Amino acid sequence: MVEDKPSHETSRGSKFLGCEMREHAIAAIPGDGIGPEVIAAGLEVLQVLAQKDGNFRLRVETFPWGSDYYKKHGVMMPGDGLERLRAFSAIYFGAVGAPDVPDHVTLWGLRLAICQGFDQYVNLRPTRILQGLSSPLRDCKPGDLDWMIVRENSEGEYAGLGGRAHRGSPEEVATETAIFTRRGVTRIMRFAFKLAQRRPRKLLTVVTKSNAQRHGMVFWDEIAAEVAKEFRDVTWDKMLVDAMTTRMVGKPSSIDTIVATNLHADILSDLAAALAGSLGIAPTANVDPERRFPSMFEPIHGAAFDITGKGIANPIGALWTAVLMLDHLGEKEAALRLMQAVERVTASGLHTPDLGGKATTREVTSAVCDAIQLANALMF
Numbered sequence: 001m002v003e004d005k006p007s008h009e010t011s012r013g014s015k016f017l018g019c020e021m022r023e024h025a026i027a028a029i030p031g032d033g034i035g036p037e038v039i040a041a042g043l044e045v046l047q048v049l050a051q052k053d054g055n056f057r058l059r060v061e062t063f064p065w066g067s068d069y070y071k072k073h074g075v076m077m078p079g080d081g082l083e084r085l086r087a088f089s090a091i092y093f094g095a096v097g098a099p100d101v102p103d104h105v106t107l108w109g110l111r112l113a114i115c116q117g118f119d120q121y122v123n124l125r126p127t128r129i130l131q132g133l134s135s136p137l138r139d140c141k142p143g144d145l146d147w148m149i150v151r152e153n154s155e156g157e158y159a160g161l162g163g164r165a166h167r168g169s170p171e172e173v174a175t176e177t178a179i180f181t182r183r184g185v186t187r188i189m190r191f192a193f194k195l196a197q198r199r200p201r202k203l204l205t206v207v208t209k210s211n212a213q214r215h216g217m218v219f220w221d222e223i224a225a226e227v228a229k230e231f232r233d234v235t236w237d238k239m240l241v242d243a244m245t246t247r248m249v250g251k252p253s254s255i256d257t258i259v260a261t262n263l264h265a266d267i268l269s270d271l272a273a274a275l276a277g278s279l280g281i282a283p284t285a286n287v288d289p290e291r292r293f294p295s296m297f298e299p300i301h302g303a304a305f306d307i308t309g310k311g312i313a314n315p316i317g318a319l320w321t322a323v324l325m326l327d328h329l330g331e332k333e334a335a336l337r338l339m340q341a342v343e344r345v346t347a348s349g350l351h352t353p354d355l356g357g358k359a360t361t362r363e364v365t366s367a368v369c370d371a372i373q374l375a376n377a378l379m380f
């Protein structure tokens, strides 16, 4: 789904009993809050899937980085963290954040350090209503909401540029500068058009705020029009981000693929997840499409301290995330089977409390493992 090129060079093939056995090296970073709970669920399901498939295996190494690590060492990950991750095929990430560590420290110290350090410039966020789930939108049926949000993930409002001066005085000033480069905007726009072109409806909405932000956002609109010339078969339109929120709620079926800046897409994708049923089900992929570096896969939800340790975190977001990771690693059949197993469980009505049910993380995880085991042997 993401790119057709072979997976990162650290995925290897070897002969086992005359069959080709593919091995993928996965760096797991469970992080904080419910991160460890949902990543443990995901790894358990992935191992069952690999065993059942028999043609690939996962070599997983877990890194204890996050807020606890910060409290002991003063950093969210060691100085050579990126070097150590570089050797892996993919990174499977939980969540970061702690009530007693500022959010900008946890975010910049780990998640953004990896995304920006590995130039994972595409943040892909599929959203649809899974079988057995319902949208809070009254008339919205599953087929009415099937979106792919493409978030620019390397610059924009999250470029980290700005500063503070005259701290504590009445003259105190803070600036936060968004950066848009021709290279950055063109590459995300091209990715989004290409993705829209591969989807059945070939429909793309470019989101900006070019009425009020008359430099960077007008630049986005201009580059969208330039790139559109390379994709004549894609129908595209432009929306202001505020109008886009009302369109997502009022006319969800008029939308297919969306491309937006780092900040706008971050906000729109939380709305999208809520409209599809819960923040707990939504996945995301931070992708380097050129595959120079490992890509990183994570559920979109955060650390969720209100439910940490209660055993009721919804693992579906982490499992759908694992589907994206398998797809990226070239294990497309296994990705499909995992998605089918997940939807068999959501369709069965076994739901965690965020979806209105009473099931625990353990019960949903076991049910997905069972659905994989019970799947028609001929499928494997």
Ligand code: ATP
Pocket (backbone or CB within 6 Å): 034, 038, 096, 097, 279, 280, 281, 300, 301, 302, 303, 304, 305, 306, 307, 312, 313, 314, 315, 317, 352, 354
């Ligand atoms: P961030 O700032 O990192 O996005 P946040 O604190 O704003 O994090 P979340 O941690 O994602 O937001 O949680 C928002 C709400 O959604 C919380 O009430 C939380 O319990 C719920 N939630 C998030 N993820 C899950 C999940 N996997 N299962 C059940 N509920 C969840």
